[in-house]
Amino acid sequence: MNRRRFLSASVTAAASAPLLVRGATAPAAAPGTFAEPARAVPLAGEADVIVCGAGPAGVTAAITAARAGARVQLLETHGALGGVWTSSLLGYLLDFDKPGFNQELVRKLDARDARRIPSKSAMTYEPEEMKVLLDELCLAAGVKIQLHTRVVAAYRDGRRLSTVVTESKSGRQAWRAPVFIDATGDGDLGALAGCEWETGETKECPCQPLSMCALLVVQDHTALAPYIHREQGTDTTATKRAFRAEIIRGGVTPSYAMPTLFPIRDNLLLAMMNHEYGVLAFDAAQVSAATIRARAELHAIVRGLRQLGGPWEGIQIAATPAQIGVRDGRRIRGRYIVGRDDLVTGARHADAVVRPAFPVDIHAYDKTHAGGGYTNSGVKMKPYDIPLRAPMAREVDGLMMAGRCISGDFIAHASYRVTGNAVAMGEAAGATAALAAQTKRLPHEVPWAEAVVVRDRTREHL
Numbered sequence: 471m472n473r474r475r476f477l478s479a480s481v482t483a484a485a486s487a488p489l490l491v492r493g494a495t496a497p498a499a500a501p502g503t504f505a506e507p508a509r510a511v512p513l514a515g516e517a518d519v520i521v522c523g524a525g526p527a528g529v530t531a532a533i534t535a536a537r538a539g540a541r542v543q544l545l546e547t548h549g550a551l552g553g554v555w556t557s558s559l560l561g562y563l564l565d566f567d568k569p570g571f572n573q574e575l576v577r578k579l580d581a582r583d584a585r586r587i588p589s590k591s592a593m594t595y596e597p598e599e600m601k602v603l604l605d606e607l608c609l610a611a612g613v614k615i616q617l618h619t620r621v622v623a624a625y626r627d628g629r630r631l632s633t634v635v636t637e638s639k640s641g642r643q644a645w646r647a648p649v650f651i652d653a654t655g656d657g658d659l660g661a662l663a664g665c666e667w668e669t670g671e672t673k674e675c676p677c678q679p680l681s682m683c684a685l686l687v688v689q690d691h692t693a694l695a696p697y698i699h700r701e702q703g704t705d706t707t708a709t710k711r712a713f714r715a716e717i718i719r720g721g722v723t724p725s726y727a728m729p730t731l732f733p734i735r736d737n738l739l740l741a742m743m744n745h746e747y748g749v750l751a752f753d754a755a756q757v758s759a760a761t762i763r764a765r766a767e768l769h770a771i772v773r774g775l776r777q778l779g780g781p782w783e784g785i786q787i788a789a790t791p792a793q794i795g796v797r798d799g800r801r802i803r804g805r806y807i808v809g810r811d812d813l814v815t816g817a818r819h820a821d822a823v824v825r826p827a828f829p830v831d832i833h834a835y836d837k838t839h840a841g842g843g844y845t846n847s848g849v850k851m852k853p854y855d856i857p858l859r860a861p862m863a864r865e866v867d868g869l870m871m872a873g874r875c876i877s878g879d880f881i882a883h884a885s886y887r888v889t890g891n892a893v894a895m896g897e898a899a900g901a902t903a904a905l906a907a908q909t910k911r912l913p914h915e916v917p918w919a920e921a922v923v924v925r926d927r928t929r930e931h932l
Contacts, residue, residue: 511635514643517543517614518907519900520634521651522621525553526889527873528653529604530571530896531903536611537928540904543645544613545636547620548792551604553655554889556597559683559791561732561740565828565890567591572893574930578603586733587700591827591890594732594740597685619643621654624663630867630912631663649903649913650869653896656751657800657875663866666803669750671880676835678797678884679745680757681726682764685788686739686772693781698731698739706730716782717743720774725767727834727842738788743771747836751799761794797833797874797887804877805914806859813882816852821918823861824894826886827853849881856886858918861899867912872899901925 499505517540521532524546532544548557555563566572567590576593579585584599608615616638623635633646652659657667670677688694697713699706710728717724729743744767746760768790775782811817813830830846839845861876863869871877872895874887902921906913 509642511642511644514636514640514645515543515614516646517541518647519543519649519651519903520545520645520647521653521900522634522659523547523553523653523655523873524551524604524615524617525653525655525873525892526555527892527896527899528553528651529608530893531651531653531872531900532613533607533611534571534897534900534925534928535904536608536613538901538904538908538924540907542611542613543647544608544615545619545621545634545645546615546617547654549617550601551608551615551617552597552600554793554795555595556601556604557791557793558795559597559685559740559789560795560889561594561597561683561685561734562742563593563595563890564888565591565826566593566893567827568824568890568894570894570925570929571897572890575603575893577930578607584735586735594734596734596738621659621662624659626663626866629865631869634659634662647907648868648910649907651872651899651903652802652863652869652875653872653899655796655799655874657802657871658752660802660863660866660869660871660875661752661800663863663869665863665865665869667800668803668879669752669800670798675748675750676839677748677750678833679747679835680749680751680760680764680797681742681746681795681833682744682761682768682790683740683742683795684768684772684790685734686731686741687786687788688737688739688782689784690781691733691737691739694731694739698733700733716775716778717771720771720778720782722767722771722774724771725837725842727837728844741768744768745834745837745842746794747834751796757794764794765790798883800875801878801883802871802875803864804860804871805862805864806857806877808854808856808860808876808878808882808886810849810879810881812854813849813851813885815854817854819855819857821858822855823858823898823918824856824886824891825853826856826888826891828885828888828891830881830884831888832881832884847881847884851885856891856895858898858902858921859914861895862914867914870899870903870913872896897925897928901928
C-alpha cells in the first residue's frame with residue numbers, strides 16, 4: 471500500500487471509530503479535584519434490553535431475553551462470559567436443582583463430559599468448557615456481546631433509566647434501551663443510576679470476605695482422595711480438616727479455616743483456601759491489595775505442600791483467576807426486600823421467580839469470627855420464595871437486577887447469593903425485560919403471570 475492509500479485508509483478508519491479525546495486541555499478545577507472536559511459520546515448501540523454483567527445471572531438473562539425475541543446487548547468487564555464461574559474460577563455450582571436453564575446447562579456440560587460430583591444440587595465443572603458453552607449459547611440466541619467493557623455512568627429521563635455509558639479500548643461509548651438489567655454482581659449500574667443500596671451488615675462492613683480460587687495440577691489425584699471434596703451428604707468436613715492439617719504441616723496457616731479441594735478433571739483440581747477480610751468489593755484499591763495478598767498466599771501454600779513430597783510431590787498452580795471471588799457487594803433497594811423472616815417462615819409469593827433451598831452461609835468477618843470458617847448465624851431456614859418485586863429497582867424505572875445484587879438483607883443474601891439461584895433470577899429478569907420492551911411497558915407493569923409464560927417458552931424442552 472503506498473503512502474497516499476495508507477493515509478486515506480487511516481482517515482476512513484478514524485472517522486468510523488468511537489471518539490477518543492487526545493491531549494485535551496482541562497478546565498480549572500477546585501483543589502483536590504480534576505475537571506474533565508465535556509465531550510460528545512458516540513452512541514454505540516440501541517437495543518430492547520441491555521444487560522450489564524455477563525456472570526451467571528447476566529448471561530442467563532441475556533439468553534432468555536433474546537430467545538423471547540428481544541434485541542439484546544450484553545456488556546461484560548472481563549474477557550469471557552460467565553463471571554464468577556469463569557473469570558473467578560469458582561468451579562462449584564450450588565443450589566442448582568432448579569428447572570429451566572440450570573438443567574439445560576447441566577445437560578450440556580454432561581454432553582461435553584465437563585461436570586463432576588454426581589449431585590442434583592451441587593457439582594463441579596470445567597471452567598474452560600463453561601466459557602465456550604456460554605459463548606455458543608449466546609451466539610445461537612442472537613445476543614450481541616461486547617467484552618472488556620465496563621459501565622461507568624447512567625442517565626435517566628426523570629425516574630426512567632435511558633442510557634448507560636461504558637469505557638473500553640474503544641473509548642467512552644453510550645448505549646440506549648427501554649429496559650436495563652444490572653447483573654454486575656456488585657450493583658454497579660443500580661448505584662450509578664441513583665438507587666439506594668446496602669452492603670454487608672453496614673455500608674462500612676462487617677461483610678463477608680473475598681476468596682481467590684486456583685486451578686491446581688497434581689501427579690496422582692487418587693493419592694489425594696482423603697483431602698478431596700465429594701458429593702454433598704458425605705463427610706465433607708473431614709476432608710477439609712485433613713486438607714487444612716496438611717497445609718499447616720507445609721508451613722502455612724491458611725486464612726480460610728475450611729480450605730477445600732474440588733475435583734475438576736483427573737489430575738486437575740480446584741482449591742479454595744483463602745479469605746480476604748473486611749474488603750469493600752467496590753473499592754478498587756482495597757480489592758487490588760486483597761488480590762495481591764490472596765495470590766501470594768495461594769502460591770505459599772502450594773510451595774509448602776510440594777515440599778512435603780509424597781502425594782503432594784509436583785503439585786503446582788495451573789491458573790489463578792482474573793477476578794478475585796466476591797460474596798458481598800451492593801444490594802440494590804427493590805420493590806420488595808427479601809429478609810430474615812422470609813427464610814425463617816419459608817415465605818410464599820404469587821410472583822415467586824425462584825425458591826432457594828441453600829442455607830444461610832456467612833463466611834467469617836475476620837479470623838476469629840466463626841473460627842475463620844462459616845456460620846448460619848443461628849438462622850434455621852426453610853425453602854422460601856423470591857418475588858419478582860425484589861429484582862425490580864424501587865427508585866429507578868426500567869431497571870431490573872439479577873443475581874446477588876437484588877434487594878435483600880444481609881442474612882437472606884447469605885442464602886440466595888449462590889449461582890443456582892442467580893440463574894433462575896436471570897431467567898425471570900430476561901423474560902420480564904423482553905416482554906416489557908416489546909409491549910412498551912415498564913418491567914414493574916408486567917404481571918408475573920405473563921412473564922412466566924414467556925420464560926417457559928424460552929426453556930429447552932427435551
